Amino acid sequence: MAEAAVGFVVQKLGDLIVQESIILYGVRDEVEWLERELRRMQCFLKDADSKKNKTDDERIKNWVTEMRDLAFEAEDIIDTFMYLKLRRQHKPGCVGFIKGYMFIPVELIHRHKIHVDVRRIEAEIQKLSESRTRYGIANIDETNGTTSQSRSQDMIPILPQLNDEIDIVGFDNEKKKIVQELVDINDTNQTVISIVGMGGLGKTTLAKSIYNDHEVKRSFDIFAWVIISQEYTILEILKRISSEVSATPSADTIRDLSVAISKKLKEGKYLIVLDDIWKEDVWNELLKAFPDVKNGSRVIITTRFLNVAKIANRTAQPHELRFLNKKESWELFLRKVFPRQDIETCCPIYLVDYAHQLIQKCSGLPLALVVLGGLVSTKPQTQDAWQKVVESMKGQFAKCGERCLEILALSYNDLPYYLKSCYLYFGCFREHKNISAQTLIRLWSAEGFLPTKTSKTVEEIGLDWLEELTQRCLIQVTDWKCDGSAKYCRIHDLLRDLCIEEAKENKYLQIYKNDSVDHVTMSNATAARRLITFNEIEILNFSNSKLRGLFFDGHHIDPLTFQVMNRQFGGFKLLRVLSLRNLSTSKFPSEIKSLIHLRYLELRAFGLMEVPSWISHLRNLQTFIIGTTKQLENISDSLWRIDSLRHVDLCISSTYPPNMENIVLKNLQTLKGVNAGSWIGNTLPKLTNLRKLCINDVTIDHADALSSSLQKLGQLTSLNIEGALIPSYNVICSATGFPQLLSLTVVGFYELEEWTIEENAMPCLKYLLLFRCPKLKMIPEGLKNVPLDQLELTLMSAEFKTRIKENTGEDWYKIQHVPNISII
Template identity: 30%
Template sequence: MWDVKVWNEIKLLFPDDGNGSRIILTSRISDVALYASSNSPPYNMRFLNNDESWNLLKEQVFQDEHCPTELEGVGIEIAQSCRGLPLAILLVGGLLAKVQRAQNHWRNVAENIQSIISTHNDQCLEILSLSYNHLPQHLKTCFLYMGVFPEDYQIPVSKLVRLRAAEGFLKPCGDESLDDVGEKYLKDLIDRGIVLVSQRKLSGKIRTCSIHDLVRDLCVREAQKEKFIRTIKSDDDLSSEGAFGHRCLCLHSSILQDDASFCRDSIICIREHSDGRLKEIYDAMRSSTLIRSLIFTGTYRKPLNIFLRFGLLRVLDALSVTFFWFPIEVLELVYLRYLALTFDGELPGLVSNLQNLEILIVHQVFWRPPSYLPSEIWRMPRLRHLEFKEVFLPDYPGTLYYGKNTFCLENLQTLLGIRDFRVTEDVYKNIPNVKKLEIVYDKNSNTMGWSLYCLDNLVHLHQLDSLKCHFLDDRTQKPDLPDLTFPSELKELSLLGWEIPSKYMTTVGSLHNLEILKLRFCSLQDDEWELSEGEFSRLKVLVLERMNIVRWRAETDHFPSLEQLIIKHCRELEEIPSSFGDIPTLQIIKVVGSSRSCEISAMQILEDQQSLGNDGLQGKAHSLSLTLCSFAASPADRRSPPLALSGNRRSPLALAAPIEELSIFLK
């Protein structure tokens, strides 16, 4: 069922006569299922696990017969290759039922499973296409754009949303931001079972997503039919008419192999030095006028003479191509909104010619001193996202620059990888809407005193909700954390490499909106951390990594909202306070490479809670003694019921093997 209106009409035919009858309704749209089962939650279908996949394959192939022992190993391998999709399992099972039941024949199927599915998947694609056909147009476009990513690729949600935004596929309503709209569209696709959640952030938001191989086949087929995406690999045929008449062009790095000498202009000498294949690609690209997105995929390659002069180009993602020099023809792409490059050098001042640019990402491939952004960066008012490995942000140049008015970067929301950031009054007034900020200081940053960087002005960034402030140095002695006053809206704080006075922990604890705190490679001036009443009232995630804490004194009311406690390599920490087991919201305690007594205290919390009847307590252990069993993945993405600790478990005090990683999940 695809629409709630249909259910409203059909349910009139099924009056409730109190005779115990039941109706089973299936839908690929979660909103329809929720509406129809308003009195109880709907049952969400999931992918089959390995055992279920093998059982379904056996039933399809052998029916009531037994599977020969010599075929079980390769049969399980084939079932797992279908990645839990019943349609794929039935397709392969139908093929196996027709071939000879011999190990060599089944081995041949196992080694060519993907090509077999692709060759015989017409029926599956027709079934899957029902979901695509019922998508509204704005979701169809967003779904097709996922075809730019390679097979089995973990798609970063942030990148996917920015690419869609740059293409103009996201349509905000009212005060909605483009990021909010992009995440809402993605959630709609997930609720319809088309897109899968792969990884989540500590905050619970989706970090990466993916699509099943068969769904990707559907995506690629529809994208080619609509002349939406064309992917070019080294062996593709370019002779067909309209080979480049698509909106989006993806070039795999396998074609970016050329022994031509390099020139500053990346389109010079292509005809003289390149082989016939590369020349063919060059000529075809030059004749295309419709390309809006040019995306390079694959591993890093050296810079190549490739055509970049597409007058209507909005997206250029060339992170997988290493340029020795900035490709100057990019400066002519006046409609460009998304630019991602990998090169070791400084951006030219003429980058400000790209007045429509919203997203700028520059990575380095070789370790070199940080470069300087040109002052003209302040004259690009549409910038929303700036991301670098490490770069110096120039001082604000004033109201006039070369006789032209400068602009306020009022649309800038993320500023990542800024070295020795000076938060002067001119700077914070001209980036008023920054939400995410990442600052890096090196070992020589404080030679002139921390007052040079005006970090007390961070409090004036009223929209800031995520701050990473890192000090990178190999010295044992860490610098004192400078005077910091955080904005009240801050939700996520990450500090790395600092010596933290006790007063600052009190300051951090008083941030009433703080939800995530990460302290990595930091030292407290005292080896004891004692909290005060009312601190960390909304904190949901606490990460401590390589801290010098020995004793930790905390009560239940100190972390009333805590959901995840992650402790990594805190080898001096004696124990986790037992009061953490009484926090009603706590879901995960994870201990990695810490002291033996700390690991035992984590297990003791688990046992104490289970003895009190907390049956929802779950555990997970890696490289742990065989006296403990394995456990399911994080509750946020669990697709099958977890295995609980067995009733005859041994006491953690009896464990003989060292624990490398221990996680405890509280449901």
């Protein structure tokens, strides 16, 4: 009977396999068709995005929205198919084979649903196509609606005109500097002066104040003010300049206008202002019209982009405007609310608190303060009236100042299509947060925003894109790495608001906060592609099959709440990014193992003890970050069998070294928080793409292997080794070692007495930290040839510090070339 039962099971399995194969191949063909159709839709949406602001036709906007939603659905279907395919991959052996087919009936139902969904999408695409003709929807590039540019030009009058009284608040020092540069009689060369900043910071206001300054007016003979803006032609710009300076061209051609302008400008000392330059090539195309006759002529440009400023003058430092502080914000706001009144006494005491609340919302952005001040000036000076304005400000700024937000939106709308998704990701972070550039880029990569088929790594492309956002002044870099690239950045609150509004409209993300500011309805949350929750976790009590990213960065989560949350993860089958902070658990959330599409996993928990063996189920994982208050007792060997791993950061290392024998992680670039062990000799030399390495508990037993292995890591840019290595070994100093190393940290080498750096070793090193190496006698002689920018020496011996004393120490000559030296 047992044999008959086994035969029956095998027969039924065989029947199911046949049924599954028939449906599988049919569904696979349909999904392949859908993938091709999705690529077409994405190309259309990319084109539509570049033209969407050229129309006010709601029919077209709605039509594009429907197409975008269909593209989202198509992406969901494809990812669901891949999820089922990956889940069904057989494990070795008979038991694995049987387990692989235990759920065939359920999966047949899922595949049938995919078949139905693909057919529905196909029908919807056909209906959308037919509706364009039926309802007279023109092609996007054939519409003649009002463009966003023309709307932005209508907003210009809210800024002071050239002959108006201009409020210069917070710009006094910057104005003095620029005026001095303009009137400096010792500099007779023609000079370009750049004023740079994001929209609304006051570039034009400052330039106009300078342009009308009495000292400036006395110093020049010929003046011209020309607005460039986004959409320009060189011909039109030259016509405006010609008119301003009263040039008389023989014909309205670029050549004739340039010749006439140049001839006119040679007649005297000129000051030309080119306001709001958006493109790099504008200056190069206008350069020939501005002669340098060595009479001290000047050109001022205002721009949102640092690269534009650098093209115009490669030697001078641009004047980058800052946000106003609280005192300056208060003054500018009150000047607009109570014009021509004493700032010290104009605001009634009963309105002071409301004024502070409104000013805080503007976050020091001058244009926001001007627009909001103008709005408040139209209201009665009563508590009730001002309270209503404050309450309206609890929504997005656009509700009480659409003009301001639209001006800010110009920079966003000008972004290339590929940068818009990256920029909207800033909405996932808290206000005022300093955002790690490497974290941001890893998230972009996990989401699939960064191209992979290029000569550069995705991390290099990410840095390029971050630099472009910086040059456009949409974000601010707050700290830099050794190589000059961004380390931390931030986004202004109003621009973050803009990101969030745009993201919500496109179902890109939703933010849940347990207050009246960003509370989202459950229906909105279930449609979002990304969900960010800062306070409560109850929002997870629903199933969102479309979710791609989930961020929790709130208060401490108690164990009971964590158990509830853990059960919800199974509903997020298509999740690619999961970031959880402030958990209270010793166990890894078990339901995460079903998230096969996961590419980025960050888990910071109090008391976490181990990384489980099922971690290898996450076969697409690229970034794995674990933070805990204790040492991990165990890291499963299966972690090192995930071929897609690029970045592993264990924050606090495990009790034991990892078992990485016979592992080749060809994609691994970051390995931090691991203990030294036999893997150093066996595995480390094979990690040839490694860029960042942090090894703990290094001892004499690892010295030979570490010395040999490190020489093979030619891509290494950051090295941190902690332990008690004794001085008999030259680990980090050979003449050919570390050609790319930028940062080196040596911590806790208690027995290290001597260190030799051979000539030509570490030719790119910019940062060196020696921490608690009490027996190290002196600075290595070879350090004098290393191009350090920063040297930090912490908890070193008194003898060591005496030898490096400035000018008098025996070893001072070895480090006197280092501009930044810190001794603690």
